Amino acid sequence: MSAPNGILLIGTGRLAFHLGHAFLRSGTNLIGLAGRNAARTRELALALRTTPFAINEPWPEADLYLLAVSDDAIPGLAALITPRDAVVAHTSGAQPLDGLAPHVHRGVLWPVQSFSPGEPADLTRTPLVVDGNTEKVTTLLLDVARSLSGNVVRLPLEQRRTVHLAAVFASNFPVFLLHEAQRLLRQEGLDPEILLPLWSSVARKAALVGPGEALTGPARRGDATTLQRHADQLTHDPDLRRAYALLSELIGKRFGPHSA
Ligand SMILES: NC(=O)c1ccc[n+]([C@@H]2O[C@H](COP(=O)([O-])OP(=O)(O)OC[C@H]3O[C@@H](n4cnc5c(N)ncnc54)[C@H](OP(=O)(O)O)[C@@H]3O)[C@@H](O)[C@H]2O)c1
Structure with missing residues (x-):
């Protein structure tokens, strides 16, 4: 006991x-x-x-x-x-x-x-x-x-704090981004649940093969026209537009066609 x-x-x-x-x-x-x-x-x-x-x-x-x-x-x-x-x-x-x-x-x-x-x-x-x-x-x-x-x-404390910081990136931010994604859909009268199978399957896949393998999307491919169109679609929401640009830039740096 x-x-x-x-x-x-x-x-x-x-x-x-x-x-x-x-x-x-x-x-x-x-x-x-x-x-x-x-x-x-x-x-x-x-x-x-x-x-x-x-x-x-x-x-x-x-x-x-x-x-x-x-x-x-x-x-x-x-x-x-x-x-x-x-x-x-x-x-x-x-x-x-x-x-x-x-x-x-x-x-x-x-x-x-x-x-x-x-x-x-x-x-x-x-x-x-x-x-x-x-x-x-x-x-x-x-x-x-x-x-x-x-x-x-x-x-010990410093390592626990590092895990805590990492957990915010791995858990809090993705959940918040799902919230924002569903908000975008609701604004356009679209069903927010359409994203849920994608959300669950991508989490399972990333856990299975690692996030580096699992990551897809326009920023990774370096699809400049698609990235620009998405930015244009977000002109009414400057905060989300900034978040989109920053995340795409980071993805490009780490994984894009011109990454080291
Ligand atoms: N939720 C998670 O996912 C999670 C995961 C891992 C660790 N934690 C940790 O667990 C702890 C609790 O988090 P939680 O998510 O359970 O928070 P929570 O759902 O907001 O509950 C907080 C609790 O603290 C009580 N409380 C706050 N101030 C108080 C005070 N001055 N005197 C007496 N009771 C007080 C609240 O009482 P009332 O109900 O009366 O407001 C409530 O019972 C935090 O340290 C958090 O970092 C949370």
């Missing part, structure tokens, strides 16, 4: 929901769920078969206090936990461990996945990045992470 005296999960948002359900499925001893919204805390605690706690009431002793809350709320909530010998960890890819002061044992358990409301996610193959400032922290968090996923890696 990775945390015999249990884990107290703090937060009732997207990650707390999915992580909480993963704990439930793995048989982890979740001794409580703390949140600032009483109704949400009660509802999630009930689903996770654990005890709800308010933010401003005393929390039970745990081996691990896991803060699945907005990045900016981490230091304030860590300061509320009575300093004992327990591990206090957050779940953010970008935040350092200093924000968990005054606790001696500080760590992070960061799932490299994007979580939204919906059915509880399967974390068994999700990369879980772990780090800690003491051996005790790292050992405990590695144990907890391995009870949830077969893909656990220990990374």
Whole structure:
């Protein structure tokens, strides 16, 4: 058992929901769920078969206090936990461990996945990045992470931040670009769903053969007339036109006919 005296999960948002359900499925001893919204805390605690706690009431002793809350709320909530010998960890890819002061044992358990409301996610193959400032922290968090996923890696802050930055390029930006692409179609009264088979198949293909092989399109081919026509079609939307030009320029540099 990775945390015999249990884990107290703090937060009732997207990650707390999915992580909480993963704990439930793995048989982890979740001794409580703390949140600032009483109704949400009660509802999630009930689903996770654990005890709800308010933010401003005393929390039970745990081996691990896991803060699945907005990045900016981490230091304030860590300061509320009575300093004992327990591990206090957050779940953010970008935040350092200093924000968990005054606790001696500080760590992070960061799932490299994007979580939204919906059915509880399967974390068994999700990369879980772990780090800690003491051996005790790292050992405990590695144990907890391995009870949830077969893909656990220990990374220090700078490397974790690099993965976080890369994840923004690999996940946030493409999803935003799909949003913009569908907005363009809606503006013209076209069905935005026409792009979805392309979107899913290209993601699968890029994962299979690598993005360098998977990438097609006018910028890669150096089709100047098509690139110009697309730019003209975007004259009513200068922001998207700039984004199109910059992305096409980058593709041209990395992969175009005249790339090094
Ligand atoms: N979602 C993801 O895809 C994902 C993936 C990996 C890591 N993470 C990390 O997980 C953490 C939580 O992200 P999330 O996506 O779950 O965010 P979220 O859905 O916005 O939920 C944030 C949670 O933080 C609580 N909170 C915010 N400020 C608070 C305060 N001052 N006091 C008490 N509770 C407070 C919110 O409470 P209320 O409900 O009352 O507002 C909510 O329960 C972040 O560190 C994020 O970087 C997220």
